[in-house]
Amino acid sequence: MSTGQSGPTGIVMMNLGGPRTLDDVNPFLRALFEDREIIQLPLQGWLGPFIADRRTKKIQQHYQEIGGGSPILDWTETQGRGMVERLDHLSPATAPHRFYVAFRYIEPSSETALKAMAADGVTRAVAFTQYPQFSCSTTGSSLNELWRAARRADLHDHFTWSVIDRWPTHPGFVDAMTATVRQGLQAFDEAVRDDVVLLFSAHSLPLSVIDRGDAYPAEVGASVHEVMRRLDYRHEYLLTYQSEVGPVRWLGPSTETVIEDLGKKRRKHVLVVGIAFTSDHIETLHELDIEYGELAHRVGIEHFHRAPALNGMPAFQDALADIVATHLASGEPCHPNYGLRCPGCVNPQCRNVLQPVAPFRRTAVTVSPKNRQYPTR
Amino acid sequence: MSTGQSGPTGIVMMNLGGPRTLDDVNPFLRALFEDREIIQLPLQGWLGPFIADRRTKKIQQHYQEIGGGSPILDWTETQGRGMVERLDHLSPATAPHRFYVAFRYIEPSSETALKAMAADGVTRAVAFTQYPQFSCSTTGSSLNELWRAARRADLHDHFTWSVIDRWPTHPGFVDAMTATVRQGLQAFDEAVRDDVVLLFSAHSLPLSVIDRGDAYPAEVGASVHEVMRRLDYRHEYLLTYQSEVGPVRWLGPSTETVIEDLGKKRRKHVLVVGIAFTSDHIETLHELDIEYGELAHRVGIEHFHRAPALNGMPAFQDALADIVATHLASGEPCHPNYGLRCPGCVNPQCRNVLQPVAPFRRTAVTVSPKNRQYPTR
Numbered sequence: 204m205s206t207g208q209s210g211p212t213g214i215v216m217m218n219l220g221g222p223r224t225l226d227d228v229n230p231f232l233r234a235l236f237e238d239r240e241i242i243q244l245p246l247q248g249w250l251g252p253f254i255a256d257r258r259t260k261k262i263q264q265h266y267q268e269i270g271g272g273s274p275i276l277d278w279t280e281t282q283g284r285g286m287v288e289r290l291d292h293l294s295p296a297t298a299p300h301r302f303y304v305a306f307r308y309i310e311p312s313s314e315t316a317l318k319a320m321a322a323d324g325v326t327r328a329v330a331f332t333q334y335p336q337f338s339c340s341t342t343g344s345s346l347n348e349l350w351r352a353a354r355r356a357d358l359h360d361h362f363t364w365s366v367i368d369r370w371p372t373h374p375g376f377v378d379a380m381t382a383t384v385r386q387g388l389q390a391f392d393e394a395v396r397d398d399v400v401l402l403f404s405a406h407s408l409p410l411s412v413i414d415r416g417d418a419y420p421a422e423v424g425a426s427v428h429e430v431m432r433r434l435d436y437r438h439e440y441l442l443t444y445q446s447e448v449g450p451v452r453w454l455g456p457s458t459e460t461v462i463e464d465l466g467k468k469r470r471k472h473v474l475v476v477g478i479a480f481t482s483d484h485i486e487t488l489h490e491l492d493i494e495y496g497e498l499a500h501r502v503g504i505e506h507f508h509r510a511p512a513l514n515g516m517p518a519f520q521d522a523l524a525d526i527v528a529t530h531l532a533s534g535e536p537c538h539p540n541y542g543l544r545c546p547g548c549v550n551p552q553c554r555n556v557l558q559p560v561a562p563f564r565r566t567a568v569t570v571s572p573k574n575r576q577y578p579t580r
Numbered sequence: 581m582s583t584g585q586s587g588p589t590g591i592v593m594m595n596l597g598g599p600r601t602l603d604d605v606n607p608f609l610r611a612l613f614e615d616r617e618i619i620q621l622p623l624q625g626w627l628g629p630f631i632a633d634r635r636t637k638k639i640q641q642h643y644q645e646i647g648g649g650s651p652i653l654d655w656t657e658t659q660g661r662g663m664v665e666r667l668d669h670l671s672p673a674t675a676p677h678r679f680y681v682a683f684r685y686i687e688p689s690s691e692t693a694l695k696a697m698a699a700d701g702v703t704r705a706v707a708f709t710q711y712p713q714f715s716c717s718t719t720g721s722s723l724n725e726l727w728r729a730a731r732r733a734d735l736h737d738h739f740t741w742s743v744i745d746r747w748p749t750h751p752g753f754v755d756a757m758t759a760t761v762r763q764g765l766q767a768f769d770e771a772v773r774d775d776v777v778l779l780f781s782a783h784s785l786p787l788s789v790i791d792r793g794d795a796y797p798a799e800v801g802a803s804v805h806e807v808m809r810r811l812d813y814r815h816e817y818l819l820t821y822q823s824e825v826g827p828v829r830w831l832g833p834s835t836e837t838v839i840e841d842l843g844k845k846r847r848k849h850v851l852v853v854g855i856a857f858t859s860d861h862i863e864t865l866h867e868l869d870i871e872y873g874e875l876a877h878r879v880g881i882e883h884f885h886r887a888p889a890l891n892g893m894p895a896f897q898d899a900l901a902d903i904v905a906t907h908l909a910s911g912e913p914c915h916p917n918y919g920l921r922c923p924g925c926v927n928p929q930c931r932n933v934l935q936p937v938a939p940f941r942r943t944a945v946t947v948s949p950k951n952r953q954y955p956t957r
Contacts, residue, residue: 371805372805372809400920410787410829410832413831413832413833414832414833414834414837415833415841416818416820416833416838416841417833418818418819420797420798420801421797421800421801421804421805421819422801422805423798423801424797424798424799424800424801424802424805425801425802425804425805425806427798427802428748428749428798428799428801428802428805429802432749436915436916436917437916438916439916439917439919439920439943440917440920441793441795441920441923442795442798443793452787452829454790455787455790455791456790456791456792456793456794456923456924457791460791460923460924461793461923461924464792464793464923464924465923468921468923468943468944469943469944470943470944538813539813539814539815539816540813540816540817542816543777543816543817543818544845546818546833546837546838546841546842546845547833547837547838547841566816566845566846566847567845567846567847
């Protein structure tokens with residue numbers, strides 16, 4: 204396609220991010236607990252930092268145990284470099300391509316990414332989520348923050364935007380994920396390999412998010428099925444959800460409880476697969492490997508391994524490049540489902556695209572006093 | 581494949597069933613509320629019939645409004661006839677094929693089906709669920725009842741069995757389902773067709789079932805994704821769950837609530853698709869068409885239609901025949917995942933195969949006093 208653009212095409216890689224050092228842990232947690240799109244607390248301006256401060260020491264300990272910080276920025280940059288190299292070949296009409304990391308709760312932030320893009324002379328930009336499956340809690344929050352940041356930085360008229368908001372069954376992504384499962388299976392003795400239970404684990408969501416119509420569980424289910432189809436359904440498998448915190452009820456079955464139950468049912472060999480994560484970070488390196496690894500040992504599971512994260516796998520960079528190239532060639536502003544706000548949504552910011560490349564329409568906003576719980580800038 | 585069998589191959593088509601006449605409503609409800617694999621009540625032998633009796637009049641009224649009874653037996657027989665005709669051509673080595681309907685809560689029961697098979701000289705039998713996606717509440721309960729009925733009828737050594745327990749992404753099934761969506765879209769004016777929201781609705785399950793590890797939501801999600809892929813994702817869509825009853829918490833988002841919310845968000849055109857049903861019955865003809873149709877009208881949705889059920893569609897009979905032929909050719913006793921009991925399961929009967937055609941192994945049973953809540957005969 205011809206975009207009539209000047210300058211490079213900017214690809215904004217959006218993800219949660221993670222603290223790179225132990226000193227980053229507290230600001231990271233404070234930013235997370237201040238996000239009213241994810242967590243609604245009474246007196247949030249006071250209670251959010253209070254909870255963040257109380258949790259800091261424990262979470263710092265977790266980061267200490269995985270080497271002192273999250274590797275998610277390094278992996279995202281590796282993936283970004285591989286992606287733009289490939290894109291320059293795949294889509295010469297939109298070259299050169301540059302990637303910009305935009306984390307939600309830590310630097311580099313959306314504002315940092317936007318300012319760097321402007322400095323590089325980018326006018327055509329793609330907001331590219333690094334969460335394969337769509338949820339308002341992840342991609343939705345990151346996009347809303349991106350548009351707010353553009354306004355804060357006075358760059359809301361500067362770029363022409365399109366959005367890649369989900370890719371749960373992209374063949375390249377699923378092929379790469381399947382390859383990690385095959386690698387993970389190699390960790391088991393050939394004699395027991397057929398007995399391995401595959402535990403696909405995704406980050407859970409509060410049921411309140413599910414009940415308002417979040418697309419996430421159906422899309423995670425679709426990803427799992429695509430991987431299992433490629434494995435000819437040879438293994439027993441199950442989709443479970445991890446990382447529940449706080450007093451509200453979360454979507455199950457819980458990865459933790461399922462590991463306990465598999466132990467009780469005398470299963471000896473379990474391979475856990477992070478189906479909704481593309482890089483290693485605290486949920487894979489600490490929660491899955493260390494916490495659940497110890498739990499598995501306690502309940503009698505003899506061999507508990509994790510399939511490696513996609514991280515620096517070249518096949519995954521092929522997938523990322525193909526997702527963007529196909530999107531650019533389509534000329535569309537976003538996935539057709541992006542315009543459909545969750546039917547129970549009360550956040551008027553959801554599902555916007557700033558200065559879209561092509562006409563974009565979204566489901567109407569219901570204005571109600573409740574909306575005021577969300578930040579407008 | 582050669583089965584070394586004599587006589588026809590019996591295909592047991594398992595489904596919930598429904599009352600054919602108003603007089604059947606009470607016995608149907610009593611059987612449903614007596615099924616401890618689905619509903620656990622205190623003093624069930626007394627409270628189950630009590631609740632069934634209290635609900636009878638209202639449910640009879642519903643059946644009255646859809647013509648005096650459920651068409652599910654007629655449709656299942658139509659589907660069965662089409663399936664065995666095609667199977668005789670597709671799989672001459674296992675011909676002739678005969679189908680036997682086994683409903684869970686009404687005649688023809690499992691016992692009736694088994695006795696008819698024995699009378700016909702069947703020795704090779706396939707237990708074929710008519711629920712595309714696996715759940716312990718549907719297929720699981722039907723299979724457990726089939727094995728119990730075989731023991732009750734002293735036919736537990738009579739047949740060699742294999743099991744088709746799920747087919748959520750079978751290409752023929754998904755093609756047929758997609759065709760019903762295209763048909764449903766024809767009910768909308770061409771001018772508004774692009775604005776139609778597709779609401780894929782599946783029967784809900786209590787969260788207690790989800791939390792012990794039921795495969796259902798992931799498989800329903802996979803079915804939805806396969807249909808949307810065939811539609812090139814051209815429409816906005818959402819997966820919702822219907823038919824919640826009683827005081828426990830069910831899996832959401834609720835179809836009913838989502839319809840209300842879509843009205844509030846000023847959506848005018850909705851097509852509902854029964855993604856987990858293969859025939860019309862009370863949940864499609866009354867709940868979706870009448871109850872939710874009236875609700876949609878009240879909340880301002882101007883055009884609310886339902887995609888037709890698969891019912892007598894020849895392409896669906898092609899799919900059923902292909903599913904069975906592929907299964908027979910594989911020589912396998914069941915889907916590899918059938919052996920994996922829900923990690924939180926306490927029912928020692930789950931995931932058996934009586935006299936399997938080939939070696940079959942399942943996840944171990946944990947014996948605990950809680951198991952006694954389930955019937956053993």
